[in-house]
Amino acid sequence: MSRKLYMLLSILLVVAFALSACGAQATQAPAAEEPAAPAEKVTITWWHISTADDHKAEWQKEADTYMASHPNVNIEITVLENEAFKTKLTTVMQSGEPPDIFQSWGGGVMNEYATAGLLRDITPELDADGGAWRNTFASGALGVYAYKGQNYGVPWDMGMIGFWYNKELFKQAGIDNPPATWTEFLDDVKALKAAGITPIALGEGDKWPGMHMWAYLVTRLGGQANFEGALLRTGSFTDEPFVQAGQMIQDLVALEPFQEGFLGATYGDEATAMGNGKAAMELMGQWAPAVEKDNSEDKQGIGDNLGFFPFPMVEGGKGDPADAVGGGNGFAIGKNAPDEAIDFVKFLTSAENQATLAKLGVAIPVVKGGEVGLSDPLMIELQKTFAAAKYFQLYYDQALPPAMGSVINDSTQGLFAGTLTPEQTAQAVEDSAQQELK
Amino acid sequence: MQSLPAIPNIFKLKRGTGSPRRFQDNLVIFLFLLPAIVLFLLFVIYPIFQSIYYSLFNWKGFGPAVDFVGLDNFKNILTDKVFLIALRNGFLIIALSLFVQLPLSLTLAILVGRDLPGRVIFRTIFFLPYVLSEVIAALMWLFILNPDPERGFVNAVIVFLGGNSQAWLGNTDLVLLAIFAALTWKYFGYHMLLFMTGLQNIPAEIEEAGRIDGANSIQNFFYITLPLLGSTIRTSVYLSVLGSIQQFILVWIMTKGGPVNASETMATYMYRFGFVRFQLGYGSAVAIYMFLICLIFSLIYQGLTRQPDYLTGL
Numbered sequence: 001m002s003r004k005l006y007m008l009l010s011i012l013l014v015v016a017f018a019l020s021a022c023g024a025q026a027t028q029a030p031a032a033e034e035p036a037a038p039a040e041k042v043t044i045t046w047w048h049i050s051t052a053d054d055h056k057a058e059w060q061k062e063a064d065t066y067m068a069s070h071p072n073v074n075i076e077i078t079v080l081e082n083e084a085f086k087t088k089l090t091t092v093m094q095s096g097e098p099p100d101i102f103q104s105w106g107g108g109v110m111n112e113y114a115t116a117g118l119l120r121d122i123t124p125e126l127d128a129d130g131g132a133w134r135n136t137f138a139s140g141a142l143g144v145y146a147y148k149g150q151n152y153g154v155p156w157d158m159g160m161i162g163f164w165y166n167k168e169l170f171k172q173a174g175i176d177n178p179p180a181t182w183t184e185f186l187d188d189v190k191a192l193k194a195a196g197i198t199p200i201a202l203g204e205g206d207k208w209p210g211m212h213m214w215a216y217l218v219t220r221l222g223g224q225a226n227f228e229g230a231l232l233r234t235g236s237f238t239d240e241p242f243v244q245a246g247q248m249i250q251d252l253v254a255l256e257p258f259q260e261g262f263l264g265a266t267y268g269d270e271a272t273a274m275g276n277g278k279a280a281m282e283l284m285g286q287w288a289p290a291v292e293k294d295n296s297e298d299k300q301g302i303g304d305n306l307g308f309f310p311f312p313m314v315e316g317g318k319g320d321p322a323d324a325v326g327g328g329n330g331f332a333i334g335k336n337a338p339d340e341a342i343d344f345v346k347f348l349t350s351a352e353n354q355a356t357l358a359k360l361g362v363a364i365p366v367v368k369g370g371e372v373g374l375s376d377p378l379m380i381e382l383q384k385t386f387a388a389a390k391y392f393q394l395y396y397d398q399a400l401p402p403a404m405g406s407v408i409n410d411s412t413q414g415l416f417a418g419t420l421t422p423e424q425t426a427q428a429v430e431d432s433a434q435q436e437l438k
Numbered sequence: 439m440q441s442l443p444a445i446p447n448i449f450k451l452k453r454g455t456g457s458p459r460r461f462q463d464n465l466v467i468f469l470f471l472l473p474a475i476v477l478f479l480l481f482v483i484y485p486i487f488q489s490i491y492y493s494l495f496n497w498k499g500f501g502p503a504v505d506f507v508g509l510d511n512f513k514n515i516l517t518d519k520v521f522l523i524a525l526r527n528g529f530l531i532i533a534l535s536l537f538v539q540l541p542l543s544l545t546l547a548i549l550v551g552r553d554l555p556g557r558v559i560f561r562t563i564f565f566l567p568y569v570l571s572e573v574i575a576a577l578m579w580l581f582i583l584n585p586d587p588e589r590g591f592v593n594a595v596i597v598f599l600g601g602n603s604q605a606w607l608g609n610t611d612l613v614l615l616a617i618f619a620a621l622t623w624k625y626f627g628y629h630m631l632l633f634m635t636g637l638q639n640i641p642a643e644i645e646e647a648g649r650i651d652g653a654n655s656i657q658n659f660f661y662i663t664l665p666l667l668g669s670t671i672r673t674s675v676y677l678s679v680l681g682s683i684q685q686f687i688l689v690w691i692m693t694k695g696g697p698v699n700a701s702e703t704m705a706t707y708m709y710r711f712g713f714v715r716f717q718l719g720y721g722s723a724v725a726i727y728m729f730l731i732c733l734i735f736s737l738i739y740q741g742l743t744r745q746p747d748y749l750t751g752l
Contacts, residue, residue, distance in 0.1 A: 086714075087713060087714075090499070090713050090714075090716070091713070093499075093500060094499040094500060094718070096500075112498065112500070112716065113500070116498070116500030116501045117501070118500060204697070205607075205608070205693065205694065205696055205697065207696075259585075260585045260586065260603065260605050260608070261585030261586075261605025261606075261607065261608030261609070262605075262608060263605070263608040263609070263610070263696065263697035263698070264585070264605060264606075264607035264608030264609075264613065264693060264696065264697055265585075265608060402714075402715065402716045403715045403716055403717055406710075406714050406715040407715070410698075410699075413696065413697065413698050414698050417610060417697050417698040419610070419698045420698075
């Protein structure tokens, strides 16, 4: 429910932002260097989407710590719910006034902003002192925030999507081990259904939760070559794996595995169903346990009953069963960001702060030395699965240009609703690709 | 006694066409209007022309618009199935508003505007939803329509009465009706208030005369009350139609136009392209269509309804 409140809040904040916009510029302008004199007052605007209580508090604490040691720096934090953030960010981007530091998933959307000159290139800072900062990151994760060799942001979390399941409910349905193949998966869905349990929680009103299922099936069926072919235009999004994945989705939908009203449900509803033990599994990223907890009635989630299994392999698929679809969270740097903003991001991504986030179970560290904070066995398991992946597929709606991501989200919802055939879905994505991937 | 008829003449003489006094008057009028004109030009007229300009481009919303595509956006919109759904939904909401919402408001206005016991309390209760912000109303209806009978009021009632719970907002066939219910709940109080004001302007003597002449209350309503409410009804219809075409907040919060575009309105369609898909040029073209539809409707409607008002003739 809090998402809606944040929508209200965001409206208030838009007003607040409009009012503060004039003031902020004035403080940034005098960047003239006077090393001896007391440093100029600098205000850094920081937008993040970590709405879970402990995570939000931790970031506030880190900002307070930084401000205490840098009295000239004032950090203004804006916390937004995911969807509200995307909406609001688009608006300020179109007005050419990005925040100094803001949530980013890298990939297509970030590239779009970078091309429009809205982001600050932080490659020099990463490479300073012989690449001291750059070398602290896992290079794959850092690469997601690079476009044409230049970094416009840095990651603070990188993980993968997989199935989170309720062990107790699986046991009630007589299932001993989580499924390893798609056939077993369908059998388990039927078994759960027969036991009167909702097999899968899905917030398809938000579209991206179901999109990931389609993307994973495509990855299992076609592997790396298939997606890259379509992306580089040597192949097409109407190739066999894209169509077949749609067919498999519709076969799954025919079993009615989702909770009542899933087409209108949000991701929040999905997490609520899982957190309250009303559904047996959900396909979601590494943040799922934290959100389930936060959305459950007792704020505890289902505790030790929660388990993780990777997306099942598909018999006859060309993709390696160890391949992972995922992505992570990071911060992009706005074009007007002062040097202090970058220094602050450096502080945020220090090994100690990364370890703290890991300890809270809200991030899988991307900085060497941060993994010592991982204590949750589920997260350790997820990180191992992730590390074993030979091919890492970034989320489709992030890897591709935003217009395509939106078309993919819209058309896969049509698959789940049965209003689009697998062929039509693939064709819609291909039509958009022909426009966007020139 | 000679001076009295001379007074109006003084004014006439001094303010004749082309006289300095007349010029001064016009200047004063112009200066008083200036702030409003400037604001109107800046925030209404200028953005309209800006939208027209951008609608001719394939433009993402960042940086300068360079990819000129002519009228392609306008052509593509008309062939997009989703836009046609949005258009159909718009007309459906209009029809439902006119034939369900307004008659309901009128009935209630007659009930609480006249001699129902405790009418002040009812009036307040009926008007309350309109006072709430649309966002809050939408959130409330999300709770009320929750598909889980343990959480959603409507489904709890249905299950209690022995029926099957429905996913009101997750079912492509039901979603528009569910949204219309919320819309009606939100706006009937407003139209009720308009009608009540209209009713108060009808002199009681006329209806009394009707009764004395032997008209029963139904005849009284159709032959006296309804015709005399003419101007109010016209205003109500006008506001209702324009409001339906532009409906956004309630729909966006409750369903985002989904599932699979089943509750899409022109406004949500425009927003999706402008701000979700980063196709601001295309979104601008949708805005132009909306603008034209509203404009044409307004002109036709005003032309059609410019008829003598019964009351002013009295």
